[in-house]
Amino acid sequence: MSKAPKQPAPLAFGHPPETIEFWKRLAREALSLSTPTPFYICSALPIAERIAELDAALVAAGFAQKAKNPKQKISFQHWLSCKTQPVAPLLRWWRSQDRPIEVVSEFELRAALAEGFAPENILINGPAKHRWLPRFEQRGLSVNFDSPAELAALLPLAKALDWRCGVRILTPEEFDPENPQFPTQFGFTPDEAVIALKKLLRAKVRIETVHFHLRTNIPSVAIYERTIGEVAAICRAAKFSPRHLDIGGGLPVRHVLSRSSKVYDGEFGLRSFARMLRQSAKLFPDLREVWLENGRFISASSGVLVVKILDVKERGGLRQLICDSGRTMNAMTSLWEQHELLPLAAQSGKPALTTVYGPTCMAFDQLARIPLPRSLRAGDHLLWLEAGAYHIPWEMRFSHGHAAVVWHDGNGLRHAREQQSFENWWGQWG
Numbered sequence: 499m500s501k502a503p504k505q506p507a508p509l510a511f512g513h514p515p516e517t518i519e520f521w522k523r524l525a526r527e528a529l530s531l532s533t534p535t536p537f538y539i540c541s542a543l544p545i546a547e548r549i550a551e552l553d554a555a556l557v558a559a560g561f562a563q564k565a566k567n568p569k570q571k572i573s574f575q576h577w578l579s580c581k582t583q584p585v586a587p588l589l590r591w592w593r594s595q596d597r598p599i600e601v602v603s604e605f606e607l608r609a610a611l612a613e614g615f616a617p618e619n620i621l622i623n624g625p626a627k628h629r630w631l632p633r634f635e636q637r638g639l640s641v642n643f644d645s646p647a648e649l650a651a652l653l654p655l656a657k658a659l660d661w662r663c664g665v666r667i668l669t670p671e672e673f674d675p676e677n678p679q680f681p682t683q684f685g686f687t688p689d690e691a692v693i694a695l696k697k698l699l700r701a702k703v704r705i706e707t708v709h710f711h712l713r714t715n716i717p718s719v720a721i722y723e724r725t726i727g728e729v730a731a732i733c734r735a736a737k738f739s740p741r742h743l744d745i746g747g748g749l750p751v752r753h754v755l756s757r758s759s760k761v762y763d764g765e766f767g768l769r770s771f772a773r774m775l776r777q778s779a780k781l782f783p784d785l786r787e788v789w790l791e792n793g794r795f796i797s798a799s800s801g802v803l804v805v806k807i808l809d810v811k812e813r814g815g816l817r818q819l820i821c822d823s824g825r826t827m828n829a830m831t832s833l834w835e836q837h838e839l840l841p842l843a844a845q846s847g848k849p850a851l852t853t854v855y856g857p858t859c860m861a862f863d864q865l866a867r868i869p870l871p872r873s874l875r876a877g878d879h880l881l882w883l884e885a886g887a888y889h890i891p892w893e894m895r896f897s898h899g900h901a902a903v904v905w906h907d908g909n910g911l912r913h914a915r916e917q918q919s920f921e922n923w924w925g926q927w928g
């Protein structure tokens with residue numbers, strides 16, 4: 499007989515009880531509206547909280563909030579990272595507060611325009627934009643160039659359409675997180691950046707911005723600080739004094755653990771981040787605004803995934819819950835992250851080592867292997883937290899359609915996207 503596997507210690511995600519109650523209440527409400535599982539709930543409230551927290555730290559460090567914009571102070575702008583959570587009611591809610599959006603593809607730009615964002619409130623990032631951006635004859639966009647070839651192709655348009663231009667710089671702090679010995683594929687190397695900035699200055703376009711985005715979940719403030727120092731040196735070498743410093747995203751997510759159970763934001767303090775930014779801003783004599791494009795930090799906590807248990811098995815001392823959603827379909831991030839996974843209804847059973855699976859034909863399709871109450875049965879619901887960033891954009895349709903989405907804001911809860919029908923799934927074949 500095989501021995502029962504050892505129970506791992508319970509994981510500590512640090513959610514306040516009110517947060518858990520908030521999501522359980524919304525999940526019950528969504529189920530009472532006959533929302534079919536699996537579904538995501540996305541709420542504006544946690545996003546508003548994160549923004550307020552970041553704003554308070556930046557204002558305390560001496561920045562001005564954009565809306566007030568006193569002349570003598572440097573202000574800041576949060577750009578919504580569209581790709582992180584491309585959810586139409588989120589874009590509408592964000593725009594209703596007169597906030598700007600950052601996009602990295604043709605579809606995202608079209609979504610931003612369709613939702614009524616003014617061109618001056620749209621920032622275009624990402625590689626190889628020269629393939630699609632010329633199709634848009636939009637004046638007044640903000641565009642951060644990514645390569646010498648892209649710049650050569652787009653410079654005439656930048657001039658003709660009065661774009662607010664910037665250059666994305668690849669500093670030595672930016673590398674492939676899986677293979678840190680290699681750089682990423684983004685931006686201009688420091689030497690290329692100096693040449694590009696000089697070219698833009700000579701061309702007399704509106705060159706106003708220097709930009710970097712390192713990667714996601716930056717573990718320490720010192721990494722940002724060193725990067726800004728390197729960017730300032732490049733600006734000096736090019737005799738360029740930017741009005742905007744765009745530091746991308748990368749603030750670390752909260753309440754999520756790595757596979758080795760490490761917290762991502764353990765060494766990161768928002769207040770010291772804001773103070774460092776205010777100090778570093780002094781390296782740029784004509785700086786008016788710091789731009790931030792945080793995705794995970796702002797929106798991870800704004801969503802949960804609700805799944806239903808369909809079948810229960812027990813083998814080798816392991817309980818197995820087969821659900822209508824899992825990693826493959828709706829939670830790719832479970833490959834490298836651990837999120838809090840909770841039963842919706844109170845359970846009385848003793849904990850047993852349990853693997854939570856999705857419905858696809860892949861052993862890989864696992865949300866988690868953790869102790870869960872023995873009392874869980876087919877028909878019960880589970881909540882997967884922190885599903886508000888990089889879940890919907892990485893959703894798959896592997897033998898199934900995409901999930902339903904419900905949206906929550908100050909006006910309550912409502913259906914935002916239907917579960918994909920067979921007709922829609924198969925109808926793509928013309």
Ligand SMILES: Cc1ncc(COP(=O)(O)O)c(C=O)c1O
Binds near residue numbers: 624
């Ligand atoms: C240019 C740019 N800005 C912002 C972001 C958002 O990053 P994060 O979710 O780590 O904050 C990304 C993510 O890839 C990005 O590529």
